[in-house]
């Protein structure tokens with residue numbers, strides 16, 4: 682079934698102004714690694730997930746689940762298991778080039794933010810699901826989860842919340858810990874909250890618009 686659709690009506694001048702403002706707003710988005718203990722209202726997180734769930738997805742299969750973790754105990758367990766992985770990554774079996782490439786971020790195997798952030802959101806994706814006994818194929822599941830995660834990060838940022846995109850090399854332990862069905866795979870973990878008053882971020886250069894945009898008119 683098809684239905685008519687119209688974009689929200691935005692006058693061109695207003696649209697230009699919004700687009701310039703958005704560009705300024707997103708210039709201020711940074712990944713933070715030190716969180717304030719202040720706990721934002723959970724509705725902010727739920728509403729951001731409500732935005733993410735509207736993301737486009739391959740064949741509209743919506744192959745995602747967003748697990749919101751505020752339990753202190755669960756966060757502790759996630760930190761312990763993550764730090765086991767991180768010790769492997771940084772110390773026991775390091776990929777020297779990768780570790781070298783991360784040096785400018787000043788990261789190491791201590792993942793204090795996992796217990797410090799008031800909320801963790803684990804995004805799961807799946808290549809299929811079940812409708813009664815029928816197996817439903819999901820298309821471009823990872824790409825779809827990536828777009829939804831981008832919308833989630835953007836929605837959180839626009840509400841004044843910061844995030845840390847965290848991807849331990851092996852994250853299957855999150856499925857067991859959060860008791861997710863076998864077909865779901867952890868995609869990413871986001872620490873979410875306000876930056877601590879002591880938060881520092883690495884000085885990074887972003888590519889310019891000219892470097893990343895090619896216009897074919």
Ligand SMILES: Cc1cc2nc3c(=O)[nH]c(=O)nc-3n(C[C@H](O)[C@H](O)[C@H](O)COP(=O)(O)O)c2cc1C
Nearest residue numbers: 710711712713714786788845846847848849882885
């Ligand atoms: C897919 C992806 C994985 C990332 N994984 C980690 C991670 O495991 N640990 C971490 O500290 N930062 C991680 N980051 C954050 C990046 O280091 C950060 O986005 C990048 O340095 C640019 O900084 P900015 O977000 O402040 O612009 C990840 C970001 C992305 C997009």
